Amino acid sequence: MTNQPALSEGMAETADRLLEESWGDEDRRLDRRGLIAESGLTIAFLCAAFLLLAVAPPGEIPVATMVSLGVAYAFASRVEFPIGAGHAVPTEIFLIPMLLLLPPSIVPLVVLGALALASFVDWLRGRSRFERILETGGDAWHCMGPAVVFVLAGAPGPTDSPWWLYVAAFGAQVVVEVVAGTLREWLSLGISPQLQLRVLAIVWAIDIMLLPVGVIGALAAEAFPPAPLALLGVAAVLALLAHDRNQRIDQAHERLEALQRERRRLQVAVHRIGDAFASKLDLDALLSITTRAVVEAIDADGGRAGAHQGVGRRLVRRATVHEDADLEPALRAAEEGALDRREPSVAMVDGVWALAAPVQAPESARAAGMISVARRGSAFLGEERDLLIHLCEQAGVAAANIDKHETLHRQALTDELTGLANHRRLQELLGQGVERYHRAQVPLSFVLLDLDDFKAVNDSRGHQTGDIVLRAVADAMRECCRADDEPARYGGEELGVVLQGVDFGQAIALAERVRAAVAELELVDTEGEKLQVTTSVGVSSLGPEIADGQALIAAADQALYQAKRDGKNCVRYGSLRADGDYPHLRLA
Structure with a gap:
């Protein structure tokens, strides 16, 4: 009976956990560590098998019996009944007839050949990789102990073997499996020897139950040589049970993987929702x-x-x-x-x-x-x-x-009456523009306008008419500005716009468009009477003489009041000289 523990990611805490993580990995490729360990065990097994042949040369070999038992053993080796972290296979029912009906010194090589044949057939069927043949030496070590015991006992036949010989052979099998099996899994897969002993104990219990079946088959062979092949029926029954159990484990494993995928999806979804809240x-x-x-x-x-x-x-x-x-x-x-x-x-x-x-x-x-x-x-x-x-x-x-x-x-950030940005927003835009100017030399200009004689409009036409005028002028200013500009109500009847990326000449041109658009407005008061309004405009730009936002506003404000003094309804621009004075020039 061989034991084939499965792969574990690190040191598994329990056999069930190891089976859960490794199920379906039979087709995995051996890593470098596994190849070295399996190759070493196979070479060591071959050396031990040929040494046994040299010590106890076989006499006449019953070829038909050897071939038939070898093929039966190969079939039984592929009946994998899952137990814990490994599989139990019913090869014991054919190993005992081999030891009793063949020269025991040749049994290790027959077992190795049977395991290699089974592995080769699996490769042809696409069920495993070719390098899995290297694992046959590690799987065959279980037969070495019983073969040595039967060689030392003089190779007795079925009727000549006392009960204690079977006990001794089984004890030798246990010792060899403890050494070879635990060493193999520790070297190739890093699985704890304690976990291996736990699995091997179940394997040995099954072997003990199958051992009498093998003895009976060997005893029957003296009267009817093909009798051991009847044990294939037992192996076939176990194969059906193992197939059903493996199918159920496959289905459970698929459901587990589906649940894990669903869990991962839900975890991702929860994280997404958390991001949405953020x-x-x-x-x-x-x-x-x-x-x-x-x-x-x-x-x-x-x-x-x-x-x-x-x-x-x-x-x-x-x-x-x-x-x-x-x-x-x-x-x-x-x-x-x-x-x-x-x-x-x-x-x-x-x-x-x-x-x-x-x-x-x-x-x-x-x-x-x-x-x-x-x-x-x-x-x-x-x-x-x-x-x-x-x-x-x-x-x-x-x-x-x-x-x-x-x-x-x-x-x-919006003025309720005009729908333009309010004073707070204008200051934010101004601060952003000044920072960009000093960081990347992006031009910054400011246009400030004030409605001419607006107090007279409020006093003679009423505040409702004044609101109509403010909204109309705000709309005209918005139409003259670029899409990205945010004109603002600076205060009272003063409106302004911060122009980022606009040089002095472009700002003056925009200011003139605003002035002309306001002068062309056709307004009526609350009584339906026509009303004409104009505006005075001041323009300034950052430069060597105007270095911050407050100076920019002050320069535009001074220019605006110069426009008032020059007769209103005109545009003026301002720049700060070294002596602190503001020269103002009227557009032609």
Whole structure:
């Protein structure tokens, strides 16, 4: 009976744990350590076998019996019954007839040949690697002890062997297996000898139960030589039981691996959700992380997310996860269905199943976006649909919080009357521009305008008319600025804009466009009477004479008041001289 312990990653604490981790690794390639250990054991076994032949040369060899028992032994060696961290194989029922019916000195070589034949057949069938033949020497060591005992006893036949000879032979088998087996697994795989003894004890118990069956077969051979081959029936029964048990272990192992994969997916999904919570103030990050979490959690092949933007609430792509051309038609169909019905939708196109759900908080009237996932070959289960809906609802809550945060942020930085940035935001932009100028020499200019005679408008036409004028001038200024510019209400009737990356000449040109646009405004007051407004504008730019934000504002302010003194409705620019004075020039 041989023992074939399985591979362990490090030192296993229990045999069951070792079996769990190593099941299905029979086709693994031997590493360098394993090759050296197995080769050494096989060479040592061959040396011991030929030495035994030299000490006790065999007489006449019954070739037919040797071949038939060798083939039967090869078959039995492939009946692997799993026990703990290894396998028990019923070779004992043929080893005993070999020792009794053949010259015992040749038995080790017959066993080695049978094991090599079985390994070679496995390689031809694609069940193992060719280098596994090297393991046959380590597997054959169990027969060396009994062969030596029978040689020392004078090679008695079945009827001449006393009971104590079997006990002595089995004892020698145990000793050799303890030394060779534990040394083998320790050298090649690093498995604890204590764990090996635990497995070997079960193997020896099975061998003791099979030993009488082998003796009976050998005794029957004296009357009917082919009798030992009848023991193949016993081996076949054990093979059926072992096959059933191995199948059950395979199924259990597959379920275990599926559970482990599911656990890993869920762990990744949980991490994704944690990341989503951490990024709750960024809608793009929220949609991307939630989509990845959904794809991982329900084992989809890919997915994507979009956000509703613009006046028409158009769905705009914001995140993509493992999407390819095969998935796109099904994803689009599911998204269209969800948009039409405003609820989760399922679609199947060319064997690809897709599921889409709106990112919408419970009891919310408006969806922030949509997440859709797809996979090939299998529909989404009800629990997977429920999981997607739940995650989309949670993402919807987070998206609503993002929207509230962005609204509060805009309110904190926006002037309520004009919709322009407020004084606080203007100072932030100014600080950023000054820092970029000193770090990378990016030009920075500032335009400041003040409505001419605005107090008179408020006094004669009323404050409501004054608000109308301020909003109209703010809109005109916004239209004249670039898309990235943020015009601001500096205070009262003063408006300003920080121009990053704009030199002095460009700033003056923009200021003139603003002045002209304001002068061209066609306004009416609350009574329906026409109203004409103008503005005076001051411009300044950072440079050697103006080095910080406060100096920039002061220069623009001085230029603005110079425009007032020069008759209003004009643009002036200012620069600081060494003597602290501000010269002002009027545009031609």
